[in-house]
Amino acid sequence: MDMQAAQVAVADLLMALGQDPASEHLADTPRRVAAAYAELLTPREFNLTTFPNEEGYDELVLAKNIPVQSLCEHHLLPFHGVAHVGYLPGERILGLSKLARVVELFARDLQVQERLTKQVADWLDEHLAPKGVGVVIEAEHLCMSMRGVRASGSATVTSTMHGLLRHDARSRQEFLALAGPARG
DSSP states (O other), X not given: OOHHHHHHHHHHHHHHTTOOTTSTTTTTHHXXXXXXXXXXXXXXXXXXXXXXXXXXXXXXXXXXXXXXXXXXXXXXXXXXXXEEEEEEOSSEEEOTHHHHHHHHHHHSSEEOHHXXXXXXXXXXXXXXXXXXXXXXXXXXXXXXXXXXXXXXXXOEEEXXXXXXXXXXXXXXXHHHHHHOOSOX
């Protein structure tokens, strides 16, 4: 990321919006905004930790209400909510914190929720080779609640499923019932 160019761009935007970036209140804003976007768009590195499934565990593993924050690629405004990520183990099981790390890996980018949901499921399917993967994300988009239609409090729900969670009706129903809506 070119921090200097980002700061110049923020100063230019402030001027285009009729603001004075040299004013006492805005003088450090270009640096702050550039630093904020750098943080929001840079995922933390992590090492995938898997373990042999020596016990032959074959039931659903589900992490619910994983916080998710990202930036809408169309308006550069945040969207935030929760992700529910589950899988049916194959030969390997995953360190549980890694489910949240994978969500963050793809959320720290300019995104659309549909792509984010699919990227998390595809990555887990590829790197873990489980019998099934399911991802549900529920999020409020500030581009929808603060502008335009101004539908404050509305949630967008997306889902992606692979393997048995897609093709076996009972497994799919169990995942969706356990994932359940986070908001009422």
